[in-house]
Amino acid sequence: MTMPSAGALQGLKVIDVSRILGGPYCGQILGDHGADVLKVEPPQGDDTRTWGPPFLNGVASYYLGLNRNKRGMRLDLSQEAGRTTLLELLSDADVLLENFKTGTLEKWGIGYETLSERFPRLIHCRVSGFGADGPLGGLPGYDAAIQAMSGIMSVNGDAGAEPLRVGLPVVDMVTGLNAVIGILLALNERARSGKGQFVEAALYDSGLSLLHPHAANWFLNDKTPARTGNAHPNIYPYDSFPTRTSPIYLAVGNDRQFQLLCKVLGEPALAFEPEFQDAGSRSSNRLRLRDRLTALFQQFDGAALTEQLMNEGVPCAPILDVKSALEHPHTAHREMIVSMPNGYKGLGSPIKLGRTPATYRLPPPDTLDD
Structure with missing residues (x-):
């Protein structure tokens, strides 16, 4: 467990009233890097507390994986007393993080327009499904x-x-990552203007943003992208292959890597055959190339081959299950597993900062009382 130290976001106060996944994941990232995050849950708690098994002390693993480094309390925002308490909490807060259905906070009199007038420096981040307006707005x-x-x-x-x-x-x-980015952008701008602003991260927008290279291909050729299994739609060999012992994934991205692959496989001339000599021809002739490579791979042990190929500079990997990936020595070396005395275990932060690394100070709230 990393010992506590000043994080990059030390001094930042976040009120996290979000639930389920995108918002809580955003709050956890902010908390890992030093922000003081107060998770405010409804009286019945975040739904994901029950999304199990497995459970730790009655709390589901799903909730535990998204809510460390947060203090916790229970608040009924549908009641005036709860809203009054929220306003008190926001009096010295930097960020409000929420994912209520569009119009809910406005109905309660604590929407962005109201809050921005009362707290002009507040950054109000909403995670939503489709955004507030448009044909699907508010759904x-x-x-x-x-x-x-x-x-x-x-x-x-x-x-x-x-x-x-x-x-x-x-x-x-x-979407949670995009919310973090939006909050950090707004904080940077606030340092110049002194003003907060509304930040929105919508699942629909984030889903569309993931469509690379399929969207880029469609913009150029107007052909509806099709499913290609494990194979890359643009380059080849970028696919899974069987070996004599276990399957591997090969990710060849240029001619030099393909030449090195063919050398390791004992067929260096294959890299210079006209139908395979450059990226475009390999992609166009992928079925024939797959047959040639599959025959060669049958001679090799999968684990030994991936190690040899990686050492030669050819991107590839064994295909591991979750248990094997989490138990891999490099996972421990990268400090990607966090353990705490109360039995909590979770994935570490993938964001590595040299002077102010992520710290793991608090397990997820096991109670709804502050």
């Missing part, structure tokens, strides 16, 4: 539904198979 949005509607599912899965949800809440998490 609720969950990760999987946005994956479906933004086109992500349409390009995920095997060719000829049904569209497939990415097995991670990628839209929610990227």
Whole structure:
């Protein structure tokens, strides 16, 4: 466990009234880097407290993975007393982080326009499904539904198979990251102007932003992108391959890497055959290339081959399950697992700062009382 020290955001006060994933993930990142984050939950608690099993002391792993480095309290914002307390909390706060349905805070008399007049330096960040206006404005949005509607599912899965949800809440998490970026941008601007502003991170926008290179391809060729399984739509060999022992993933991005691959496989001349000698020809002739490479890979042990290829400068990797990835020695070296005395264990911050690294001071709130 990293020992407490001054974080990059020390002195920043955040009131986090968000729930589920995108907002809480944003708050956790701010907390990891030193912000004082107060998580305000409704009387029944954040829904994700019950999203299990597994549980630790009655609290679901889903909640635990998103809410460390926060103090906690319970507040009913639908009641005047709760709103009065929130206003007191905001009197010296820098950031309000929320993901209420559009119009809810306005109905309660604590919407952005009201709060900005009372607290002109406050940065009000809202995580929403579709934003406040437009054809879908104000509608609720969950990760999987946005994956479906933004086109992500349409390009995920095997060719000829049904569209497939990415097995991670990628839209929610990227929306949380975008909320962090927006808050930091607003803080930087406030240092010049002295004024806060409204920051919005919508799941729909974030889902669309993930469509690279599929959107870029469509802008140029007007062809609806199709599912390609594990293969990259633009370059090849960028795909999974079987070996004699275990599958590997190969990520060749240029001619030099392909030449090195062919040398390690014992077929250096393959790199210079006309149908495979450059990126465009390899992509156009990917089916023939896959057959040639698959035959060669059958001679090799997967683990030994990936190690040899990486040492030669060819990007590749063994295909690991979650347990193997978390137990990999490099995971420990990168300090990507956090443990605390109360039994909490979670993923560490991927954001590495030299002088002011992330610290892990508080486990997720195990009570709803401050």
